[in-house]
Amino acid sequence: MARSVIDVSDLPTYAFGSRVTPWWGTFSFCLLEGTGFALGIGGYLYLAVTNRHWAKDAVPLSLIWSALFTLVLVVSALPNFLIRRAAMRESLRSVRVLLLVMSVIGLVLIGLRVMEFSALPVRWSDNAYGSFVWLLLGLHGVHVLTDVADTLVLAVLMFTRHGTGKRFSDAEDNAFYWYFVVLSWLPLYAVLYWLPRL
């Protein structure tokens, strides 16, 4: 005979951070995408060490656009932090405003990434160095693009009748993923822009 020993009817239907399943989903995706980045950097370094053409091919990349991109990206961690906090406090007004801010920042970053590409001194087909520069920049660009798209959709959602309850948890989760986009860029930036100058 079944005997009820715990009653869960008073438990909440959503929460924040590592208590909920989407956070762990996002975390797992960060792990696997981070592995992709790490292997990409590994491949770059492998060729830098083993191929004797590399030193000649590895022309330093222009620092201007990438510096701007990096600056805006790092600064975006602040509104991102605030969005997490506002989401966890379920403050609809702050979340709306900050999502708009993050959307604008995201679009600016995409613009800067496009400028970065257009200023590259090598094409992907010139040599393996060029291939790797385009690959790594593109791979990270795709991450920026998808999270900005996610942020835009979420921003729109928050201005509809859906902007309640569980959506705050989604906003918090989205902000969590943005930290990954920021953090994964830093080693890529160092390798792509500064290593060839050493």
Add this chain to the structure above:
Amino acid sequence: MSPAAEERHETRDTDLGDEELRARLSKTWGTARGLIGVLSTVDHKIIGIRYAVTAFTFLLAGGIMAIVMRLQLARPDSHLVDAELYNQLFTMHGTTMMFLFGVPVGEAFAVYLVPLMVGTRNIAFPRLNAFSYYVYLFGGLMLWGGFALSIRPDVGWFSYVPLASLDFTPGKGPDYWAQMITFTEVAALAVSVEIVVTVLKQRAPGMTLDRIPLFVWTMLVHSFIIIFAMPAVMLASSMLIMDRLVGTQFFNADAGGDPLLWQHLFWFFGHPEVYIIFLPGTAFVSAIVATFSRRPVFGYLPMVLSLIAIGFLSFGLWVHHMFVTGLPEVGAAFFTASSMAIAIPNGVQIFCWIATLWDGKPVLKTPLIFVLGFFFIFVAGGLSGVMLASVPIDTQVHDTYFVVAHFHYVLIGGTLFPLVAAVYYWFPKVTGRLMDERVGKWQFALAFIGFNTAFFPMHLLGLHGMPRRVYTYPAEMGWGGLNLLASAGALLFFASFLLMLWNMVVSARSGSFAGDNPWDAETLEWATSSPPQPQNFDRIPYITCRAPLWDQGGDKAVVGGLKVDERELIVTSITEARPDIREESPAPSIWPFLAALATAVAFIGSIYTPWAITWGSPVVAIVLVAWFWPKTTEENV
């Protein structure tokens, strides 16, 4: 009325009697009829079965290719197939077995069984699960559709450059191969994330870390290995296809690239891949050994630690596939040592299983018999593996049939034998009927004799110098007799699978009824009906020990308070599995199917023009937004 008060008025499971509760939950969690309903389902059991059926179909297809190759090699100077077709056959055989059968079949069992074993109502992210299945299906159909249309990769399942580069292999074969990799790895990665989250966050209350069934632990480690290994092959296959399609130079040594980079990236995935395929086998063995020994597996803690050790060590072995590429000596020594080291945790597992059988009262039903076959064959494969880990022996027998013999002993012994055992073991849960025992024993005899007759002679052929991947050989080499023997064995082995298929079809119709727990097993999937209701459990069990069905006796402690008319499940804390949230599980949706379709069109189109990605991405994006856009108050992942 405030939302909280409104919520309190909804029907909870504690308000209803058993029969009404079952009917209402089954309606809430059920799958709609009709084509749209079928394509929209998010029930992990239905998707798990689809994964399994698809994977077994590919097993049959890959098996037929093997049989054609064995017929060709049965006698010297044979002309049944020519060299070109032979190259295509071994490429398709390896690719199909590794990517379209080996990995997905493990996922199939995980998707079906893990949510049941941890006592929850659906897998985490069920729509992602549906999406992953369709992506896998489309990837497999693309590869085999291409084969039917004579677009055939013929450069091996590992697609080494420079052979696979555009200069040496024009045509679209390797591009189809590379895109198929992307499809199947996307699917495998998605399932792994679902399994990790299901195991960490959706365990029934009370199922603390040290009460997780070994099967589930194994699938958790398996999923983590996939998460860290598969990105390597996705990256590599994307680089390969870019070299071929848009002129990047990753693997072109003349332009600063390196063909060995391909090998490193491929084997960084490729060796963990062996464990990705093998670990589900060990999961089956742990479950079956316990049930048929009538006692829990000996040494729970060393078993779990061994699994985790295997997970880590599996990433330290990849270079042993590259011993003849001219490595620095220190590197070769390191990878020899790590290749031998992984035999230790594997050995611990084997000893624990043997100890369990030793201490228990083994019941020799078909599942256990196949597991005993696994011990013999896998240990033999492990022994030749330790031999190959040493550089001098490896250098001598590299690319000979000795290696073919070794990895078939490991892969078939380590995976297929436990898999057949698993089919016999869980078939009654899935269908409600038992498979025929007598046919099962005949099948074992055929499979065991057939397998060893097919593959043992290959050790000798390899030592006699017969190279791999040759479509024929001259009679003067003296390899004819052993090859004929091997081919005869292969036919027997193949026949054993036809026998299983027949047994499955007949038993599904007229096998004897199984009841909930025909084997008197210990884990939670046996605590529900066979086949399980859409909701898995009418009332969520509360777990107080490691073998709930053995040790909790008639005391059915359950958790109450979930809504009946919404898809609610309990999210628990990671270590102690304390109930924390009532999370809503996503309802069926057609969008995952459409998203997979859009993705497939974009991927296949990209083989012909890079613009397919440019034009395909917005379509995929729109479909994804539709997928995630809330319809009412439901959740959507």
